[in-house]
Amino acid sequence: EIVLTQSPATLSLSPGERATLSCGASQTISSNYLAWYQQKPGQAPRLLIYGASSRATGIPDRFSGSGSETDFTLTISRLEPEDFAVYYCQQYATSPLTFGPGTKVDIK
Amino acid sequence: QVQLVQSGAEVKKPGASVKVSCKASGYIFNNYGISWVRQAPGQGLEWMGWISGYSGNTKYAQSFQARVTITTDTSTRTANMELRSLRSDDTAIYYCARDGYEQKRPLDHWAQGTLVTVSS
Numbered sequence: 509e510i511v512l513t514q515s516p517a518t519l520s521l522s523p524g525e526r527a528t529l530s531c532g533a534s535q536t537i538s539s540n541y542l543a544w545y546q547q548k549p550g551q552a553p554r555l556l557i558y559g560a561s562s563r564a565t566g567i568p569d570r571f572s573g574s575g576s577e578t579d580f581t582l583t584i585s586r587l588e589p590e591d592f593a594v595y596y597c598q599q600y601a602t603s604p605l606t607f608g609p610g611t612k613v614d615i616k
Numbered sequence: 617q618v619q620l621v622q623s624g625a626e627v628k629k630p631g632a633s634v635k636v637s638c639k640a641s642g643y644i645f646n647n648y649g650i651s652w653v654r655q656a657p658g659q660g661l662e663w664m665g666w667i668s669g670y671s672g673n674t675k676y677a678q679s680f681q682a683r684v685t686i687t688t689d690t691s692t693r694t695a696n697m698e699l700r701s702l703r704s705d706d707t708a709i710y711y712c713a714r715d716g717y718e719q720k721r722p723l724d725h726w727a728q729g730t731l732v733t734v735s736s
Contacts, residue, residue: 543723547661552728552729553661553711553726555723564722564724596660603666604675605651605663605666605719607661608660610660610661
């Protein structure tokens with residue numbers, strides 16, 4: 509099983525600032541099958557990034573993903589008020605699918 | 617448009633079973649699969665299992681293997697997840713999400729979730 513870690517656990521920033529979230533894997537994720545999801549309170553998760561760096565349909569270009577093998581990053585270039593949420597990384601290269609524990613981005 | 621709609625909230629006693637349904641629309645059901653993910657109160661996301669809409673093949677997380685069964689009814693474009701021998705720590709929101717017919721896809725569409733409460 510691929511174990512994912514995320515850092516930091518909480519990121520306190522102001523609107524307009526840049527957010528950098530990290531995701532680490534216990535082993536190489538083949539084909540960069542790494543996704544990022546956003547979850548707001550009371551809502552289902554929403555796919556943001558897949559294949560480590562491809563934005564899902566309708567996702568603003570302030571969201572970008574990068575990385576390979578075991579180290580991945582989600583960057584939000586300028587935080588909008590609606591971006592304050594919890595972000596999860598997930599690998600879909602091997603079963604069982606696994607998620608990171610999440611990074612909460614809250615308002616400073 | 618792609619839509620997944622789950623059945624309503626459930627309250628169950630310890631030891632009972634629960635069955636949650638997930639009805640799909642807006643895409644060719646057989647070309648994709650469905651994964652089930654749960655989220656305990658205030659906790660993260662936990663994958664439970666997957667079924668292929670094409671072959672009916674299933675995969676389960678080891679921690680649920682003995683207690684969960686995922687099925688599909690292609691005639692109604694519905695996936696079902698049954699969890700048996702419920703415990704209080706099974707209290708969670710259960711989500712279905714569209715996956716690949718052989719997995720290897722991100723979970724690109726999610727249903728609204730079903731709250732299952734296990735309490736005596």
